[in-house]
């Protein structure tokens with residue numbers, strides 16, 4: 001019944017909805033299929049789409065509240081520029097402080113001229129773009145093409161760096177290529193779930209519910225291991241919960257490997273045939289006898305051994321992880337250590353098994369495939385590889401050598417370089433780094449130092465837009481079409497369902513217009529998002545992430561597809577590396593979703609030099625900042641179930657705000673008593689970098705010596721300030737992902753709060769006496 005544009009006439013008795021459209025959730029990387037009702041040109045209702053193969057109609061609360069967050073008074077309706085003009089003749093002053101509205105032509109010309117001037121004066125390396133996992137694949141592609149291929153700067157990075165860069169490096173160093181091997185349907189076949197560094201119940205709730213259903217279907221035989229310093233809602237369904245010290249994951253995982261080896265639970269045949277490096281690994285894990293590993297983790301040795309045995313005795317093990325492993329100075333090693341467990345037991349490429357990193361954002365995967373980090377090029381190519389650079393240059397028709405041979409600046413370095421005055425122009429799109437980056441003081445300094453700061457966003461003010469010289473209105477979800485890919489490699493088409501608010505445009509269109517104004521019109525002649533997508537897919541042909549059999553028309557007609565899809569008649573691929581187990585003579589590769597045994601040539605081997613997966617030798621590195629006398633607690637940060645990122649949309653819903661209107665700090669009772677902190681007190685959390693306030697939640701669900709705070713609130717959000725005032729910008733040396741999960745802090749009552757508490761106590765007593 002779905003029409004070619006993905007919409008369907010309303011067949012329900014609901015008179016309020018004119019038309020239903022099938023689309024995709026703009027929030028987390030689960031990538032749920034949505035069915036959206038439009039009424040009078042506005043998004044009116046959001047439901048789960050039972051026909052979407054990834055999530056079969058399930059969804060969480062967040063997208064249900066999208067209708068109230070789309071056409072709001074704080075939408076940016078037209079291009080705005082600072083009243084100081086920066087050489088421009090200005091139009092009408094906007095109602096907002098310091099900005100005046102201008103035409104698209106003026107804004108575009110100004111940006112193009114200013115960029116050209118800065119490039120001429122300081123070279124292309126003085127220009128940086130900072131994008132987002134909320135970009136469509138088309139946005140990612142055009143931004144990369146302009147900056148890397150035509151301006152000649154590789155300084156394109158995205159907030160995905162904060163999210164999954166360690167997972168990318170983990171896959172590449174172990175399997176030879178990025179790409180999570182399993183599919184969501186594997187949840188229905190696994191009999192052991194190893195959830196580490198992931199509060200799935202809150203952050204990926206639809207997948208968590210699928211695991212819960214699997215557990216319910218066979219409670220005796222399906223086992224769940226949860227590893228987390230916090231006893232989250234995820235831990236509530238665990239058969240075994242391991243509350244390890246923050247940052248000690250590698251010790252745990254190497255200790256588990258030790259048990260698997262000494263118990264003889266490894267798959268020797270698989271190791272011999274399909275892997276390399278196992279001998280070297282044995283030397284490393286020899287340093288992790290279980291007793292020592294358990295001591296590092298702060299758990300019982302017997303629990304560590306039990307975790308390993310549950311893993312080793314299972315027919316199908318699925319490991320899920322997200323920021324808890326990735327956001328660390330040891331993030332890549334943590335990823336490698338999980339993948340090692342799967343390689344040692346042959347738990348990869350078969351139904352119900354595999355290492356499965358979860359992305360935080362709806363199109364972080366599409367960004368990876370489009371080359372959306374500063375060391376990548378489209379189609380899982382890398383800047384450092386001269387052949388890859390040449391292939392892309394030839395395809396783009398850009399002069400040989402235009403793509404600079406060195407990777408560009410990753411997120412933390414990019415803002416540091418701006419703060420030092422080395423990056424002069426930055427274009428921030430679809431993200432809010434003045435809340436989400438660590439150590440916000442540095443980010444604000446960077447914002448203030450730039451000669452040109454262009455911000456494209458749907459809303460203003462945000463903590464970031466207030467620093468812009470030029471502020472451009474972005475058409476957001478529902479107002480633009482495009483393609484996104486979720487954590488299980490499934491590609492979904494998102495239709496334009498309503499008109500953009502005001503004069504807002506899609507990011508790829510804005511970028512292409514600026515490219516044209518810079519003199520590259522011929523190379524950016526895209527009429528539609530579909531044009532952009534078609535060009536991008538050609539660059540994936542023959543690569544592991546092969547989209548060449550995908551077209552917008554096909555996605556509309558057939559629905560979402562899982563890459564690799566190496567031909568127009570290929571049905572897509574449920575899981576990677578499945579032929580490792582089925583004895584087919586073709587190279588190990590993929591199983592298409594039709595299950596007919598055809599392999600996709602593009603993903604037919606581990607993409608390593610010898611075609612074998614590699615055991616790495618992950619070493620335990622403690623968090624960069626350990627507690628000491630001055631800062632005796634280890635703070636970890638994270639997300640809440642009903643909020644998403646910096647709350648520019650979810651924060652607009654009264655229902656979603658219930659339960660946590662203000663930032664809070666979870667602290668163990670022993671640590672609270674030592675500091676005379678009681679439930680509900682306003683406390684100050686102080687690190688070497690700054691301070692933030694929050695309401696204390698005294699709970700045994702967090703380890704003694706650790707504390708937890710959600711990161712959603714920024715400085716604009718109210719009296720408590722931002723969690724990332726205190727976090728640390730140290731990065732993993734390989735993935736360059738910052739350690740947002742651990743920094744040393746001290747906690748005390750907020751200065752002056754003792755008097756408030758005394759007054760409250762007095763008022764309470766007075767009331768009681770009165771009664």
Ligand code: SF4
Pocket residue numbers: 025026027028029030031032058059060061062063203204205206207
């Ligand atoms: Fe959206 Fe994620 Fe919730 Fe699914 S689980 S509805 S993708 S926020």
